Amino acid sequence: MQKFDQIAATDSHLLEEAQRLRKEARGTPPGVQRDDLIRKARLAENAARLGFRAVSPVPKSAR
DSSP, rough: OOOHHHHHHHHHHHHHHHHHHHHHHEEEESSHHHHHHHHHHHHHHHHHHHHHHSSSOOGGGGG
């Protein structure tokens, strides 16, 4: 269960970082810097989803 807790904490941190990056992007004028912030936010969200899937049980129908 400890591994799940560690991953959940990491996922939570990644989602918080994604929110922070999106908020920063909203205050940035259109351009390369804003695009980079949005890209980093997407990467953090995807990493959080993948971390959750790594510990989620596999449905019996998928085996």
